[in-house]
Amino acid sequence: MGVVGIWDYIFDSVASRRHKKRKQLNTVSLKVRMDCEGCQRKVKNALSSLKGVTRVDVDWRQQKATVTGYVDAKKVVKRAETTGKKVEAWPYVPYTQVAHPYVAGVYDKKAPTGHVRKTDDPAVAGLNPVEEHYALMFSDENPNACSLM
Incomplete structure (x- = not known):
């Protein structure tokens, strides 16, 4: 194995302990009950503040919010529910x-x-x-x- 191989093994094992496994890039679509542009702004601000979010698109006329980023779908739903709006996964295709x-x-x-x-x-x-x-x-x-x- 050699000295270089041993150092590589030690470095890899130490480095793997320090770094957490990175989340995958997800796109989460939600149906959120919104009545006006004020509701749209409220939902967008709540979802944008979530850690790992890279993009938020909200359309109040379609009642749809789309979140793209390194996030978990359950956390996105919980954050959207904090606005007081009725939230469910996007049920349409x-x-x-x-x-x-x-x-x-x-x-x-x-x-x-x-x-x-x-x-x-x-x-x-x-x-x-x-x-x-x-x-x-x-x-x-x-x-x-x-x-x-």
């Missing part, structure tokens, strides 16, 4: 990610434009083999698809 966006439980009138409620139900989230066959039959991406004019 773009409607193109769901196979059946107008099924009860997925379609939400209060959802932002182009979004539906997120679901884990495999019957709703994906196409069954028969539906997939018909969807591909009339697809614009299929060069042999039927075209009616």
Whole structure:
């Protein structure tokens, strides 16, 4: 191993004890009940003061707050709750990610434009083999698809 190898081993073991494991860069999206620009400012100030936050975007019309940084999602939710607003994880996804966006439980009138409620139900989230066959039959991406004019 040699003297240099021993010194490298000792240095690495000491250095690893001093440094904490760094958190990963996260993006946390929240649905926060806001009524006006004053609420927006209050939520933005509360989330910006959290340690590790690099960026905060708040849109009171969509009721959405997005926090980017080296933070834990639970801490972000707790900090947002200190404003006195109703807070939950962002429950929406773009409607193109769901196979059946107008099924009860997925379609939400209060959802932002182009979004539906997120679901884990495999019957709703994906196409069954028969539906997939018909969807591909009339697809614009299929060069042999039927075209009616």
